[in-house]
Amino acid sequence: GIQVEQSPPDLILQEGANSTLRCNFSDSVNNLQWFHQNPWGQLINLFYIPSGTKQNGRLSATTVATERYSLLYISSSQTTDSGVYFCAVYTGTASKLTFGTGTRLQVTL
Amino acid sequence: NAGVMQNPRHLVRRRGQEARLRCSPVKGHSHVYWYRQLPEEGLKFMVYLQKENIIDESGMPKERFSAEFPKEGPSILRIQQVVRGDSAAYFCASSLTGFLIEAFFGQGTRLTVV
Numbered sequence: 498g499i500q501v502e503q504s505p506p507d508l509i510l511q512e513g514a515n516s517t518l519r520c521n522f523s524d525s526v527n528n529l530q531w532f533h534q535n536p537w538g539q540l541i542n543l544f545y546i547p548s549g550t551k552q553n554g555r556l557s558a559t560t561v562a563t564e565r566y567s568l569l570y571i572s573s574s575q576t577t578d579s580g581v582y583f584c585a586v587y588t589g590t591a592s593k594l595t596f597g598t599g600t601r602l603q604v605t606l
Numbered sequence: 607n608a609g610v611m612q613n614p615r616h617l618v619r620r621r622g623q624e625a626r627l628r629c630s631p632v633k634g635h636s637h638v639y640w641y642r643q644l645p646e647e648g649l650k651f652m653v654y655l656q657k658e659n660i661i662d663e664s665g666m667p668k669e670r671f672s673a674e675f676p677k678e679g680p681s682i683l684r685i686q687q688v689v690r691g692d693s694a695a696y697f698c699a700s701s702l703t704g705f706l707i708e709a710f711f712g713q714g715t716r717l718t719v720v
Contacts, residue, residue: 540714594651
């Protein structure tokens with residue numbers, strides 16, 4: 498099956514800093530999503546981005562499908578950005594969305 | 607997404623009891639997926655169901671676990687004779703046409719086996 502690796506595994510930022518999270522996948526994908534799991538465990542949809550670039554406020558994402566990676570940019574980080582960020586991909590050959598290993602982000606004052 | 611409703615949010619069971627987790631998909635969605643998240647881990651696929659049919663159960667443990675999505679009512683994930691290793695968060699997602707479009711997950715059920 499497809500392998501989905503995220504980096505870095507852990508990240509500590511001071512409030513106001515910027516960061517880039519990376520998601521590498523081992524096969525062609527039809528769907529790629531970024532999720533934020535907040536400290537209460539809820540999964541929040543950030544982006545549906547099988548290709549191209551999207552922006553939503555302080556967050557933006559880029560997927561380069563031909564090179565099999567996606568990037569999530571967080572600018573001017575806030576403490577509420579803390580949590581775990583997952584990317585998840587769908588290949589079409591399997592019926593499931595496969596989640597990456599996650600990046601645990603902690604934003605401090 | 608508030609459209610996918612899971613209940614209960616928290617469930618405590620003693621070893622050997624049964625756990626029933628419910629998932630009501632977004633209205634009109636006929637595809638339901640269950641995922642399990644063990645502590646400090648990512649989400650792992652368990653089972654994919656359409657109305658009255660199991661499409662893919664490749665991630666489901668062979669024993670004690672079962673899932674259904676009846677013609678009427680919510681999808682149910684049932685765990686018989688729970689053990690401590692079943693303690694996890696169980697998430698449900700629903701979609702109209704599979705994962706070719708954006709998927710939304712419920713808030714999860716956190717099962718604790720004592």
